[in-house]
Amino acid sequence: MILQPEDFWSFYEWLMRPESFLESALLQGIVLFVLAIVIGLMVGYIISANRYGPGEGFYAVARAIRDLVRFDLPGTSAHRVFALARLAFKEAIRRKVLFVVGLFVALLLLAGWYLNPESSDPARLYISFVLTATNYLILALALFISAFSLPNDIKSKTIYTIVTKPVRATEIVLGRMLGFMAVGTVMLVPMGLASYLFVSRGLSHRHAEVVDVVKEADGSLVGETDYVQDHKHSFTIYPNESDPDGVAQGLTDLDRGHRHIVTRDANGNFEIGPPEPLRARIPSYGEIQFFDRGGNLKDAGVDIGAERLDAGGYGSSGISRVIGLSRGSRKIQHGYVEGGTLGKAEFTFQNVTPERFPNGLDLDLSLRAYRSYKGDIESGIRGSVTMKHPSKDIESNPISFVINEYEVDELPLPLFTEGTDNNQTRELSVFEDLVDENGQLILIIKCLDRSQYLGVTQSGIYLRAGENPFWWNLTKAYVSIWLQMAMVIAFGVMFSTFLSGPVAMVATFACVLLGFSAEQVYDTRHFIDSGIERGGGPIESMVRLLRQDAMTTQLDVDTTAAKLIKTTDAGIVYSLDAIATALPNLPKMVGTAEYAASGFDIFGALLMRHAAATLGYCLLAFIISYFFLKSREIAA
Secondary structure, three states: OOOOOHHHHOHHHHHHHHOOOOOOOHHHHHHHHHHHHHHHHHHHHHHHHHHHHHHHHHHHHHHHHHHHHHHHHHHOHHHHHHHHHHHHHHHHHOEEEEEHHHHHHHHHHHHHHHHHOOOOOHHHHHHHHHHHHHHHHHHHHHHHHHHHHHHHHHHOOOOHHHOOEEEEOHHHHHHHHHHHHHHHHHHHHHHHHHHHHHHHHOOOOOOEEEEEEEEEEOOOOOEEEEOOOOOOOEEEEOOOOOOOOOEEEEEOOEEEEEEEEEOOOOOEEEEEEEEEEOEEEEEEEEEEEEEOOOOEEEEEEEEEEOOOOOOOOOOOOOOHHHHOOOOOOOOOOOOEEEOOOOOEEEEEEOOOOOOOOOOOEHHHHHHHHEOOOOOOOOOOOOOEEEEEEEOEEEEOOOOEOOOOOOOOOOEEEEEEOOOOOEEEEEEEEEEHHHHOOOEEEEEEEEEEEOOOOEEEEEHHEEEEEEOOOOOHHHHHHHHHHHHHHHHHHHHHHHHOOOOHHHHHHHHHHHHHHHHHHHHHHHHHHHHHHHOOOOOHHHHHHHHHHHHHOOOOOOOOOOHHHHHHHHHHHHHHHHHHHHHHHHHHOOHHHHHHHHHHHHOOOOOOHHHHHHHHHHHHHHHHHHHHHHHHHOOOOOOH
């Protein structure tokens, strides 16, 4: 996982942005809210003016605003909202929507046959599957029930039994939204339980025996487990001199994303435990700072040319990108460190205290390697970690490691280690000598092999502050799915107040699709702004396809035609960008599944940001739904 800088913000930083309030989610959300209401009132006036005339149209809009503020909002009854929500719930159940749960269970049964058991990380594969399947099924269900309910009631005239009662438009809209959300909640609970059982049972296995056990010169035992579920483990058990009974334990190597504890009893019998429980690591990230080969400060690491390391900060102008779950600043803190030089990456960690890390410092590394020459490819590229005091000339001796590009390497840092204090060698205590009074600690990452490069990201190196239970992390992933469902339901109900069922469904689906495509729209707009040739917009791309031109070459057409094509493309892309900016950026919400699948805890600040954005969009959809519903002459 490569996180963006805004992913590290707390909820308060995201909401208020103390250093730049103009870019805060709160202010940008208010601007979006007011802008949407103003545009809605203008559209409402145009419709009313066309129906009643300019003067009477103005008074119709004014009366709707007066009714909302003076009568409908203050007079909204929780009892009537609950009754209407229960009615919407029963209506959805009568449409046999619960078959989605049965379909999901059938998918799980089929997945047990077709998911590849030889995957390098089956836990990631299983978790990604259940969360993705749940996400698409629930969003499709929410789209269907929310878009068709109200138009069908109006078409069949069953709405008359409601509007002839003393109910308000606010209560009808709220009742529909809450009722459909209750339906989705009832379905998500059994789907979540089935997902947990599927993942835990599908990954459960036992190795029955050990083979090829060899005693080394230092007294340690080295062996292998038997072959189960297309894999086996090697292990090392060191003698436990403190146990008079001769009982000793060892840990297997990491294979298929898990390990086992191997125990040898006093009689020489081995027992292999179950796989480690599924993980939800709680990472503590640090601030990254790069240094070039001469030891000078740099804003980014070495660009090896294989990828764009700094996307230039584009994407921060969109309102939705700030409020919702969006990209925000796109400057990726990611680069390469040149080996065999003074080049390095420094990570400054905060709140490194014995209370937070009672069992020591566990460092996890997810690094990349780039070879400028082949060398000894089997031995791998070597790196080192050095612990350093933030302000004093005290640092530990380097701890070397070999880069594993496709695994998360776990490197326990010793609490007592040899090091230098003002060029004097002595034993150092991490918490007493290397962590300052503010709880700060610096870790220095270097590449040891000359002319080779080590790839570093801010999220690729972290201190593991602990782990949460997997079931709790999966629950938070399902909460994120519920928030997406609530947002889709709110948009579906909004469109259903003034469009027919099929059209409302298409309009809601278009919003969802644009939400999922927001990242690509931002990227295309950036390339047009920067003049980078990446195939251009939709018209230019079509021309290139027909002419079979490369996407990075100049467009080979007449100058006037090229200018016309690029101008048209810019207009289309900027229009799409404006629409995508106003819509929720759903990929960020879907991205929470990546946390669970990668074994990371979904931190609370991220869920709070998603919840706040969902609440804002649902409130906006509620107000728009109210005005459109008031404008319909249902019982005329």
